Amino acid sequence: MRDTNDELAVQVAELSRSFGSFVAVDRVSFSVARGEIFGFLGANGAGKTTTIRMLCGLLVPSSGSGTVAGFDVMRDYERIKHRIGYMSQKFSLYDDLTVRENLEFYGGMYGLNSRRIGERIAELFESVGLREHADKLAGDLPLGWKQRMSLTAALIHDPDIIFLDEPTSGVDPVSRRSFWLLIYELADRGKTVFVSTHYMDEAEYCNRLSIMKLGRIVELARPADLKSKYGVPTMQEVFLQAVSGDE
Amino acid sequence: MTAQTQLPIAVRELHKRFGETTAVDNVSFEVEPAQIFGLIGPDGGGKTTIIRTIVSLISCDSGEVFFQGRSVAREPGYVRSNVGYMPQRFSLYQDLTVAENLTFFGDLFGVPKEKLTRRIEQLYEFSALGPFRTRRAGALSGGMKQKLALSCMLVHAPEVIVLDEPTFGVDPVSRNDFWKILKTLAREGTTILVSTAYMDEALQCDRVALVYRGRLLAEDRPENLKLQYGEPLYLAATDAPHLAYNAIHPSGLCRECNLFGDGVHFTLAEPATAEQVAQRCADSGVPLSGTHRIEPALEDLFLKLMKE
Amino acid sequence: MNRTFVSIFKKELIHIFRDVQSLFMVLSMPLLMLLLYGYAITLDMKGIDIAIIDQSHTPESRQLVDRIASTDFFHIAARDVPVDIIGDLFKTRTARCALVIPEDFARTLSSGRETRVQLIVDASDPNAANFVTNYVGQVISRQNASGNPGSHALFSVSPRVFYNPDMRSADFFVPGLIALILILISTLLTSIAIVREKETGTMEQLLVSPIRPLQLILGKVLPYTMLGFIDGVLILVVGSIWFNVPIEGSLLLVLAMMMIYVVTGISLGILVSTLAKTQAVAMLVAVMLTILPSMMMSGFIFPIASMPRVFQYVSTIIPATYFLQIIRGIVLKGNTIANLYQQAAILLGMDVLLIALAVRSFRVRLE
Numbered sequence: 070m071r072d073t074n075d076e077l078a079v080q081v082a083e084l085s086r087s088f089g090s091f092v093a094v095d096r097v098s099f100s101v102a103r104g105e106i107f108g109f110l111g112a113n114g115a116g117k118t119t120t121i122r123m124l125c126g127l128l129v130p131s132s133g134s135g136t137v138a139g140f141d142v143m144r145d146y147e148r149i150k151h152r153i154g155y156m157s158q159k160f161s162l163y164d165d166l167t168v169r170e171n172l173e174f175y176g177g178m179y180g181l182n183s184r185r186i187g188e189r190i191a192e193l194f195e196s197v198g199l200r201e202h203a204d205k206l207a208g209d210l211p212l213g214w215k216q217r218m219s220l221t222a223a224l225i226h227d228p229d230i231i232f233l234d235e236p237t238s239g240v241d242p243v244s245r246r247s248f249w250l251l252i253y254e255l256a257d258r259g260k261t262v263f264v265s266t267h268y269m270d271e272a273e274y275c276n277r278l279s280i281m282k283l284g285r286i287v288e289l290a291r292p293a294d295l296k297s298k299y300g301v302p303t304m305q306e307v308f309l310q311a312v313s314g315d316e
Numbered sequence: 317m318t319a320q321t322q323l324p325i326a327v328r329e330l331h332k333r334f335g336e337t338t339a340v341d342n343v344s345f346e347v348e349p350a351q352i353f354g355l356i357g358p359d360g361g362g363k364t365t366i367i368r369t370i371v372s373l374i375s376c377d378s379g380e381v382f383f384q385g386r387s388v389a390r391e392p393g394y395v396r397s398n399v400g401y402m403p404q405r406f407s408l409y410q411d412l413t414v415a416e417n418l419t420f421f422g423d424l425f426g427v428p429k430e431k432l433t434r435r436i437e438q439l440y441e442f443s444a445l446g447p448f449r450t451r452r453a454g455a456l457s458g459g460m461k462q463k464l465a466l467s468c469m470l471v472h473a474p475e476v477i478v479l480d481e482p483t484f485g486v487d488p489v490s491r492n493d494f495w496k497i498l499k500t501l502a503r504e505g506t507t508i509l510v511s512t513a514y515m516d517e518a519l520q521c522d523r524v525a526l527v528y529r530g531r532l533l534a535e536d537r538p539e540n541l542k543l544q545y546g547e548p549l550y551l552a553a554t555d556a557p558h559l560a561y562n563a564i565h566p567s568g569l570c571r572e573c574n575l576f577g578d579g580v581h582f583t584l585a586e587p588a589t590a591e592q593v594a595q596r597c598a599d600s601g602v603p604l605s606g607t608h609r610i611e612p613a614l615e616d617l618f619l620k621l622m623k624e
Numbered sequence: 625m626n627r628t629f630v631s632i633f634k635k636e637l638i639h640i641f642r643d644v645q646s647l648f649m650v651l652s653m654p655l656l657m658l659l660l661y662g663y664a665i666t667l668d669m670k671g672i673d674i675a676i677i678d679q680s681h682t683p684e685s686r687q688l689v690d691r692i693a694s695t696d697f698f699h700i701a702a703r704d705v706p707v708d709i710i711g712d713l714f715k716t717r718t719a720r721c722a723l724v725i726p727e728d729f730a731r732t733l734s735s736g737r738e739t740r741v742q743l744i745v746d747a748s749d750p751n752a753a754n755f756v757t758n759y760v761g762q763v764i765s766r767q768n769a770s771g772n773p774g775s776h777a778l779f780s781v782s783p784r785v786f787y788n789p790d791m792r793s794a795d796f797f798v799p800g801l802i803a804l805i806l807i808l809i810s811t812l813l814t815s816i817a818i819v820r821e822k823e824t825g826t827m828e829q830l831l832v833s834p835i836r837p838l839q840l841i842l843g844k845v846l847p848y849t850m851l852g853f854i855d856g857v858l859i860l861v862v863g864s865i866w867f868n869v870p871i872e873g874s875l876l877l878v879l880a881m882m883m884i885y886v887v888t889g890i891s892l893g894i895l896v897s898t899l900a901k902t903q904a905v906a907m908l909v910a911v912m913l914t915i916l917p918s919m920m921m922s923g924f925i926f927p928i929a930s931m932p933r934v935f936q937y938v939s940t941i942i943p944a945t946y947f948l949q950i951i952r953g954i955v956l957k958g959n960t961i962a963n964l965y966q967q968a969a970i971l972l973g974m975d976v977l978l979i980a981l982a983v984r985s986f987r988v989r990l991e
């Protein structure tokens with residue numbers, strides 16, 4: 070019988086974080102399986118960003134418990150950081166470096182030695198399909214390719230968990246879809262994917278979603294289930310109903 | 317052309333290149349009074365270039381732009397003094413308070429003092445920013461900053477307003493509020509030209525132009541646009557959309573085949589049938605819950621037109 | 625349309641006062657530099673170790689020795705040692721120089737013949753040696769002036785002594801500092817103020833309004849003109865009260881000239897801002913265009929006449945060159961406009977040229 074903990078990438082219970090007297094995250098509990106694509110939704114100030122930072126090992130919780138990638142969120146947050154790949158909104162790349170140089174830089178940042186970096190770049194070019202652009206300047210790439218590049222950089226150290234922050238904002242619908250195909254493939258191979266977004270159509274691609282309001286999780290379910298629960302056809306409308314009401 | 321003088325904005329055969337790249341390629345459209353006209357499309361498609369040309373910040377290589385009947389190229393001062401403009405990634409003066417920002421823009425446009433005071437009060441009500449009037453703009457939340465930027469633009473009561481991606485990066489609730497405000501303005505007679513990358517916002521406009529790679533792919537009322545699709549669209553519903561996509565896409569059974577959160581949206585390549593598609597999925601082990609026809613949405617249309 | 629201008633002006637004032645850090649720097653930097661130059665980096669030397677060898681032992685020779693002892697310049701490190709150990713004194717750095725008063729000093733003095741004293745200087749530091757020679761020369765001139773006819777000064781008197789009897793660097797530096805600070809502040813702040821609008825994106829918003837370039841420029845520039853002016857006055861006041869720098873000429877003239885000079889700095893700042901895309905670049909260019917040339921090539925420290933020909937040409941296009949002449953002239957020499965109209969006219973000419981260029985190159989479109 071397999072230890073179920075092996076299958077869970079994230080398991081948190083009663084996780085809280087306060088800043089002074091302000092409770093940013095209020096006793097949040099959930100678990101995310103390996104290979105799951107998990108979405109974080111919420112208005113600004115709802116506690117979304119704070120929760121994510123705790124999961125990425127960037128912030129220590131005030132109370133509660135949990136593990137991310139097998140490491141304790143309270144004690145081992147430093148080591149969590151190394152197991153997470155982060156793709157930022159608007160793809161922070163160095164415009165005047167080539168694709169290859171960008172990747173080499175990020176590889177170095179994550180502490181990989183040059184041989185390993187070379188291997189990873191070759192592997193990633195294979196799976197992501199960037200090879201023909203390898204020696205182009207990042208600044209010259211069209212937006213869809215910048216997006217791929219940014220994802221590749223986040224994957225360079227072969228993390229177990231990737232965190233995507235509004236990964237497809239402003240990207241054309243076709244590129245957006247090929248990007249999501251990539252993400253699905255990564256998930257199939259056992260990588261866990263967190264997505265934080267205001268784009269409700271990105272939310273639709275997630276396996277499960279959490280909607281936060283005033284520091285608490287008010288909804289945690291699959292997109293299809295949420296839509297039938299609220300009786301509406303789009304996530305946009307689910308969100309509006311879930312989050313509005315008592316202000 | 318007498319119609320010109322009536323129209324708040326008229327763009328005719330606009331062309332603009334930046335070096336080698338064609339940013340705007342033969343774009344023409346008209347905005348009617350009290351209408352909300354949306355330029356919808358991804359980044360880099362030319363929306364911002366079109367808008368900047370309309371407000372005279374950029375000159376065009378060929379074509380003409382008219383603002384309330386006056387040529388923008390020949391009389392840039394007119395459009396600049398009369399339009400309400402909210403640029404992309406709008407920025408306010410972070411170290412000035414809400415009140416100071418509003419007063420500044422009022423003075424900038426020469427709004428008479430008395431009118432200005434009254435109008436600012438109205439804007440406070442309208443934007444719910446009244447209680448924050450002494451707060452520095454930098455300390456406001458994203459949604460409030462957006463409302464402030466809108467108010468600053470409205471302070472000189474322009475008849476025509478032009479907004480470039482005003483809801484960028486803002487959460488859906490605030491976005492919703494913002495569009496409610498825009499609709500109110502339109503009802504009260506303001507003409508609005510707005511650009512956005514959010515496809516769902518297109519449905520809030522009276523008229524929509526899909527912009528991609530500098531060209532207008534389509535232009536009509538949103539409900540009419542969906543009718544433009546021209547052929548039946550099906551959904552292969554599944555929890556594993558990518559598996560369905562990988563099964564269907566190379567099969568040759570479909571013309572359009574696009575990944576969506578709820579499955580794959582596809583159109584049939586004659587003489588294939590939806591059942592065949594379902595069968596193909598089953599053969600590949602894809603957990604399909606069924607195939608059925610669906611109404612094309614704007615995104616489906618955009619995807620189809622993009623590829624042409 | 626005036627309201628447009630006033631709105632920009634008011635807004636800029638608010639920005640200035642709310643940016644406490646920059647404001648503090650603008651007001652305190654001049655004072656800091658003043659203290660620095662006034663006290664720490666003094667070109668005066670004090671307490672130079674001197675060995676006095678009085679072979680005459682007469683009241684006249686003792687008078688000379690007392691004069692030397694009573695100045696701050698010298699510290700008597702050795703008295704009446706044998707002449708042949710002077711070399712050792714220098715080697716061990718016990719003394720930098722030695723004054724040997726010959727045995728027949730008093731006799732030759734009273735006989736009205738040319739009297740000599742011997743000054744031996746350790747010239748391994750030529751700069752210091754220069755000072756030593758000058759100071760000793762001064763002391764001796766005073767000795768001469770106090771009614772000993774017939775004695776000659778051994779050294780020529782430098783013209784500076786005429787106007788700066790104590791040869792105090794403060795008198796030299798304070799006016800110079802005003803020139804430096806004024807142009808730095810006015811160019812730097814102006815260029816940053818305008819580029820900031822570009823960088824934050826508010827410029828795009830401002831352009832789509834009834835505003836005209838001149839209104840925008842003037843509205844932004846006026847607050848900094850005032851600030852620069854206040855700085856100049858601050859330095860002058862502190863300089864004269866604290867460092868006792870006298871102001872020989874008309875104060876009104878000083879202020880008027882400062883205005884012209886500040887406008888030069890500001891026009892330069894506007895020009896820089898039309899070319900720079902980021903505040904960082906604007907800052908760098910502003911500093912390079914003002915501090916370096918104004919410090920090195922305008923006559924601030926090093927006389928223009930001592931520079932290579934190329935730099936002398938360069939100095940003619942540096943505003944600080946002219947302003948230095950103006951302000952030193954008024955403050956130290958009591959010059960009037962009659963003496964300085966040429967320099968003033970050149971500065972005014974620069975103002976007009978720079979403003980015209982700035983307004984021309986100010987872009988009203990985004991491309």
